Amino acid sequence: MQTTKQWNCMVASWLVILIALVIRLYISSRFLLDPDEANYWQWSRYLALGYHDHPPMIAWTIRLATEIFGQHEFAVRLPTVVGMTVASIYIFLLAGRWFSCRCGFHALLCFQGIVLFNGAALIATPDGLLLPCWAAACYHSGMALGDRSPGHWLACGIWFGLGLLSKYTMILFLPSLFFCMLTTPSYRKQLATPWPWLGLILGIACFTPVLIWNADNGWATFRHVLYQGGMGKHGFLTLRYIGDFIGVQALLLSPVVFIMLLMAWLGSFSSNRIKPADLSFLRWMSATTFVVFLVLAFHVRVYGNWPAPAYIAAMILVAALYSPGRGGCRPRSTRFWNTGIILAYVITIPLLAQLIYPVLPLPIKLDRIARETTGWDRLGLIVDRELRSMPDPGNTFVFGLRYQQASELAFYMPGQPKTVSINRWARPNVYDYWFDDAMLLGKDAVGIYEWKGMADRLAGLFERIDPPREIKIYRNSPWLGRQLVHHLYLVRGYGFKGGLRWQPKTKDDIRATPEVVQLADSLVPGK
Helix, strand or coil, X not given: CCXXXXXXXXXXXXXXXXXXXXXXXXXXXXXXXXXXXXXHHHHHCCCCCCCCCCCCHHHHHHHHHHHHHCCCHHHHHHHHHHHHHHHHHHHHHHHHHHCCHHHHHHHHHHHHHCHHHHHHHHCCCCHHHHHHHHHHHHHHHHHHHHHCCHHHHHHHHHHHHHHHCCCHHHHHHHHHHHHHHHHCHHXXXXXXXXXXXXHHHHXXXXXXXXXXXXXXXXXXXXXXXXXXXXXXCCCCCCCCCHHHHHHHHHHHHCHHHHXXXXXXXXXXXXXXXXXXXXXXXXXXXXXXXXXXXXXXCCCCCCCCCCCCCHHHHHHHHHHHHHCCCCCCCCCCXXXXXXXXXXXXXXXXXXXXXXXXXXXXXXXXXXXXXXXXXXXXXXXXXXXXXXXXXXXXXXXXXXXXXCHHHHHHHHHHCCCXXXXXXXXCCCCCCCHHHHCCHHHCCCCEEEEEECCCCHHHHHHCCEEEECCCEEEEEEEEECCCXXXXXXXXXXXXXXXXXCCCCCCCCCCCCCCCCHHHHHHHHHCCCCC
């Protein structure tokens, strides 16, 4: 039977979830797509079972949302906004079931204040879909271990499969859960039952579209993931990236919350404060992923968002140990917890406001939000006017020398035309699967690039090109006045001769599929 205090905490928790959802829905329509978001929107126009960089869930959900709500920023971001709301619900449910509604409320407060999770909700990337799947799989596996419930094991398997369809980081859920069960006496016997394994089979079955796509495309996605993980790089150990990794994680979580988390992972706690099995589960489901990326940081640069799934169970862990709603005996003081939560919001709120209006007096080189979300609509109009001035606009294609620029132009040019990324000198990406030289030979083109010297290289792909024209896009900061955001070059080419697709510099580049190597060989004179 619920007490009035528990009921009040439950109502407050659902209000927090609802308010956070409304705020994010509002903000999501108030700023332009960043380049990666525009790229994922492009994926949604070319539906497939898989893509070069990531699994297909982000493309599938964006396509569904834009079909219902239209082709604008709100619809593109809707799947991740809703996804992070689902993650919030599962965090509250697990903390509430295992500890108390009050603990669930404080876990939610912490979760909503973390800048990393707000970024995952408001920027349409695979992380915003991975995290709810991880949270749901944590909840159902936790319930399955505690209740020995076959239904929860099957639900866990489904969410695990959906997570794999969202981002490959979901694979780390398996060792996290396996070693938790193996090392926790009260859970170990369930490894001998069929239900965890049936859940795993169900999850792998959900993942089969990606396997089919990769089998048909030279396992391109797995090659990309291995390359991102440092496969093929010379030298194994380096200290070059480790400080950056630790510092970025502390900033994305807020320093005090990060310190609490390290204490929760490494400290010793009595059983009257938190049950050993619960502590084991929450530690394994968070620390395992963090340690994997910590080790990887001794080899390659690890992007700040990569360890994000580690912090789903971590929110419950730190709330259970340090918040006013913690389990067991009452803390002598909640000052440390309160400081951590306040600092998290102090970091996050100005950054959210910066998405809508430049409230922070930052130079452009330090203002990533401005660099990635300013001026794309103006650039789209400029390129559209240039396109219309070509001799034969209907036989002219639009390109970028980076897939990000090509995608932004596709979204913000009037009519949202198909655009091309010339990847020859960049890296392999999804455009290599959508366009080939035969589709564009002989056509004219209008394109955008960043590096002034690229005009000489582009000249070799066309019968002739016009001298490039500089494009400068500014923003007005209330603090620093007129600031240059983008310095680009616009070029007109006539009579495309070929050369779209990426060409590896060496045949042993792990990203090069057999098809790519064969194509590169055919372009070598004398072969």
